[in-house]
Amino acid sequence: MWQFFHKLGSPKWFFGIATRFMPWLLAGGLLLLAAGLIWGLAFAPKDYLQGNSYRIIFIHVPSAFLAQSIYISMAVAAVVTLVWRMKLADVFVKAIAPVGLLFTFLALFTGAIWGKPTWGTWWVWDARLTAMLILLFLYGGVIALDRAINDEKSAARAVAVLVLVGVVNIPIIKYSVDWWNTLHQPATFKLTEKPTMPMEMWLPLLLSVLGLYLLFGWLACIRMKTEILVREQRTRWVRELVLAGRK
Amino acid sequence: MMSEPLLQAVDLECERDERLLLQNLSFSIVPGTLTRVEGENGSGKTTLLRILAGLNDAWTGELLWCGKPRAHDRESFHRNTLYLGHRPGIKPLLTPMENLRALMAGRRPVNDDVLAQALAGTGLAGYENVPCRNLSAGQQRRVALARLLVADEPLWLLDEVFTAIDAEGVKAIEALLQQRAAEGGAVLVTTHHDLQVPGMRRIVLGGGRGNE
Amino acid sequence: MNSAGRALVKPVEQGVGVFSAMLAVFARDVRVAFRQRQDLLNPLLFFVMVVTLFPLGVSPEVSFLQQSGAGILWVAALLAVLLSLDHLFRHDFDDGTLEQLVLQPQPLFLLILAKTLAHWMLTGLPLVILSPVLGVMVHLDGNSIAILCLTLLIGTPVLSLIGSIGAALTLGLRSAGVLLSLLIIPLYIPVLIFGTGTVAAAAEGAPVGGYLALMGAFLVLALTLAPFASAAALRISMSNS
Numbered sequence: 001m002w003q004f005f006h007k008l009g010s011p012k013w014f015f016g017i018a019t020r021f022m023p024w025l026l027a028g029g030l031l032l033l034a035a036g037l038i039w040g041l042a043f044a045p046k047d048y049l050q051g052n053s054y055r056i057i058f059i060h061v062p063s064a065f066l067a068q069s070i071y072i073s074m075a076v077a078a079v080v081t082l083v084w085r086m087k088l089a090d091v092f093v094k095a096i097a098p099v100g101l102l103f104t105f106l107a108l109f110t111g112a113i114w115g116k117p118t119w120g121t122w123w124v125w126d127a128r129l130t131a132m133l134i135l136l137f138l139y140g141g142v143i144a145l146d147r148a149i150n151d152e153k154s155a156a157r158a159v160a161v162l163v164l165v166g167v168v169n170i171p172i173i174k175y176s177v178d179w180w181n182t183l184h185q186p187a188t189f190k191l192t193e194k195p196t197m198p199m200e201m202w203l204p205l206l207l208s209v210l211g212l213y214l215l216f217g218w219l220a221c222i223r224m225k226t227e228i229l230v231r232e233q234r235t236r237w238v239r240e241l242v243l244a245g246r247k
Numbered sequence: 248m249m250s251e252p253l254l255q256a257v258d259l260e261c262e263r264d265e266r267l268l269l270q271n272l273s274f275s276i277v278p279g280t281l282t283r284v285e286g287e288n289g290s291g292k293t294t295l296l297r298i299l300a301g302l303n304d305a306w307t308g309e310l311l312w313c314g315k316p317r318a319h320d321r322e323s324f325h326r327n328t329l330y331l332g333h334r335p336g337i338k339p340l341l342t343p344m345e346n347l348r349a350l351m352a353g354r355r356p357v358n359d360d361v362l363a364q365a366l367a368g369t370g371l372a373g374y375e376n377v378p379c380r381n382l383s384a385g386q387q388r389r390v391a392l393a394r395l396l397v398a399d400e401p402l403w404l405l406d407e408v409f410t411a412i413d414a415e416g417v418k419a420i421e422a423l424l425q426q427r428a429a430e431g432g433a434v435l436v437t438t439h440h441d442l443q444v445p446g447m448r449r450i451v452l453g454g455g456r457g458n459e
Numbered sequence: 460m461n462s463a464g465r466a467l468v469k470p471v472e473q474g475v476g477v478f479s480a481m482l483a484v485f486a487r488d489v490r491v492a493f494r495q496r497q498d499l500l501n502p503l504l505f506f507v508m509v510v511t512l513f514p515l516g517v518s519p520e521v522s523f524l525q526q527s528g529a530g531i532l533w534v535a536a537l538l539a540v541l542l543s544l545d546h547l548f549r550h551d552f553d554d555g556t557l558e559q560l561v562l563q564p565q566p567l568f569l570l571i572l573a574k575t576l577a578h579w580m581l582t583g584l585p586l587v588i589l590s591p592v593l594g595v596m597v598h599l600d601g602n603s604i605a606i607l608c609l610t611l612l613i614g615t616p617v618l619s620l621i622g623s624i625g626a627a628l629t630l631g632l633r634s635a636g637v638l639l640s641l642l643i644i645p646l647y648i649p650v651l652i653f654g655t656g657t658v659a660a661a662a663e664g665a666p667v668g669g670y671l672a673l674m675g676a677f678l679v680l681a682l683t684l685a686p687f688a689s690a691a692a693l694r695i696s697m698s699n700s
Contacts, residue, residue: 141642148629148634154695154696154698162624302561305698325564334555334558341491349484353560353563354563354564355474
């Protein structure tokens with residue numbers, strides 16, 4: 001058990017595994033996402049209230065899902081960094097924080113585009129949007145702190161503390177923003193007003209969510225591999241790898 | 248009784264800013280000895296002392312305190328170790344007396360007469376109630392050194408203690424360290440000063456670099 | 460130098476209780492602050508000036524100020540605390556007293572708690588005391604002012620406690636001040652929301668007991684968790700210096 005754990009923490013081992021899995025992640029992700037999007041955009045029924053404009057949820061919802069899951073996964077990795085000091089966890093957090101930022105931004109951006117036809121305005125201080133915006137700030141802080149500290153190990157540990165403090169705060173932020181929202185604007189806008197989503201909408205959404213998760217896995221692997229190469233550039237296996245690649 | 252090591256380092260290794268600073272470093276510090284950490288600039292003397300003192304946690308290997316891993320009883324370790332670093336730990340706005348009181352406050356109760364005596368012992372008699380920012384660099388340093396005169400801790404870790412101290416002061420400190428070792432204390436120092444003490448041990452850093 | 464008459468070296472078995480160690484840390488910070496009184500005034504002046512900007516920059520109308528006054532005061536207080544946080548550990552870090560604090564044979568998180576409480580007493584509490592004057596200037600009624608003060612009294616320690624984490628994380632970094640704000644502002648949002656929300660609820664005549672209890676819960680949570688996070692962050696920053 002412990003040996004497995006240590007192996008898991010070895011960058012070299014991960015590098016090999018990631019190289020083997022990446023094509024599958026990419027292929028599976030693209031396939032599911034394409035299926036979900038084509039089904040959702042072209043064949044799923046119109047919404048009885050919003051018409052075609054609702055179709056952006058096939059991008060919006062998966063992005064929002066990922067934006068949140070990435071932060072949670074960073075928090076898990078942060079615990080691993082602080083408790084077991086596993087190199088791979090450091091690499092993971094550093095590699096995926098910008099991806100999380102990207103998906104958060106994407107969720108906000110598609111939300112704004114959706115808002116225009118639905119609410120008649122690009123931005124509404126809706127509880128979900130505001131909470132998303134704060135999540136964007138949290139990601140920004142994590143990335144800024146990581147960039148500010150030169151020493152890799154210190155950076156990883158400091159970022160881990162910040163991510164954990166953030167993850168304790170996320171439910172509080174979410175709760176307070178919900179409360180603030182009901183205080184300021186009685187629930188006129190709700191993204192989830194529709195009582196039930198018909199199966200023909202729900203299934204393509206599920207497919208795109210799964211597809212985007214797989215694509216995220218692929219993206220995380222690429223970024224982690226790059227980060228590992230940079231960090232381990234002085235080790236023999238990286239040198240051999242690079243030399244072999246040159247031939 | 249004298250042979251039992253206070254602090255033992257096994258395979259200490261420390262990487263900083265992508266550079267292997269310390270490597271395969273093992274040694275033990277025994278009561279009644281004076282040890283000098285030697286090495287050129289940037290060889291990791293200060294880093295080693297900070298690791299030993301418990302300020303730097305970014306190392307691998309083992310540190311044993313009285314035979315047990317240090318992490319098991321950190322409080323007892325800190326209670327028995329005195330560290331003086333580059334930065335003297337003196338608040339410029341407070342007087343020497345207030346500074347000493349604050350430094351001792353978390354460790355053990357010491358009454359003011361003892362502290363005043365210690366200040367007098369470092370040549371600061373009459374300056375007890377002058378804010379430290381009005382003192383010279385050497386005098387501020389002496390405030391920090393006054394702690395050595397009231398220190399009970401068996402292990403002293405002293406980083407560049409002779410900085411900004413005049414020749415006479417240096418001699419006095421040398422004598423103090425020697426006496427401390429004779430009494431059964433363990434002293435670890437880094438210094439650029441040419442320290443000559445009979446029976447002094449050495450830890451040389453930077454020798455193991457360059458070969459695979 | 461001489462140390463005649465000292466006993467032979469023996470291990471130190473017992474030391475000082477943690478409470479008196481905390482008290483010493485607290486007392487030293489307060490003493491240092493009072494030796495440099497201008498630094499105590501700065502956050503207060505900043506607080507007053509930021510509040511002044513709103514009537515000048517937005518509108519001096521009584522109706523606007525009445526409606527937004529609590530929010531303006533809260534934002535200004537939040538910024539004033541944020542501004543003062545950089546000093547929480549920096550001076551101690553520069554002169555080496557922070558090293559000695561970390562090396563004390565005491566639980567570090569409790570010593571940091573003492574430091575943070577001193578910070579609150581020297582910055583947050585004066586803001587709370589000053590806020591009624593500014594409340595009158597933005598035309599809040601008596602009841603709103605009382606509630607506002609109460610929310611600030613509960614809320615500003617939370618700001619100091621959460622802020623101590625950011626101050627510890629950014630210790631010794633370049634442009635630490637701006638970075639500190641980036642890290643900490645998102646975490647301040649719940650306190651701000653409930654601080655101003657409570658005053659708004661009071662203005663509408665709604666009962667505020669529940670909101671105040673919730674803010675109290677924030678305070679308890681911050682008191683129990685923040686010192687641990689700060690202590691961990693401080694050890695990391697120390698290792699890096």
